[in-house]
Amino acid sequence: MTTITDSPRTRRDRGFTLVEILIAIVLVGILSAVVVVGVSNLTDKGSASACKASLDASKAGAVVYFANTGAYPTDFKSMVSTDPAALTLPSDVTMPTGLSIKGSGWTLTMTPETGKAPTFACS
Secondary structure (H helix, E strand, C coil): CCCCCCCCCCCCCCCCCHHHHHHHHHHHHHHHHHHHHHHHHHHHHHHHHHHHHHHHHHHHHHHHHHHHHCCCCCCHHHHHHCCCCCCCCCCCCEEEECCEEEECCEEEEEEEECCEEEEEEEC
16 A cells, blocks of 8 residues: 655645745835836826926917917916916916916926917926
């Protein structure tokens, strides 16, 4: 009669080895770093998209301002304060100066041009 001593019924689970635990720790660390970089990249792309959308809205606001007043705006304050407003800023966007507006992770700057439409730049 043959006895099998290493069968699934008789083998005892002795837990993880030190090497298996270290491999698991390293893998968790690598995955955490990848997630942080991925989320950071999404945040950067979100900020760039928000700035681009604000740039497009500001260009359209300058055209509306011109249509309503017959002159191009010289700053963001003039576009926001006209009645009706040529540009409405969301509640999370601030206007640190008349020539710039700031959102989360981006700044839009306006450069007035004499007799021409202003130019805008995101950063």
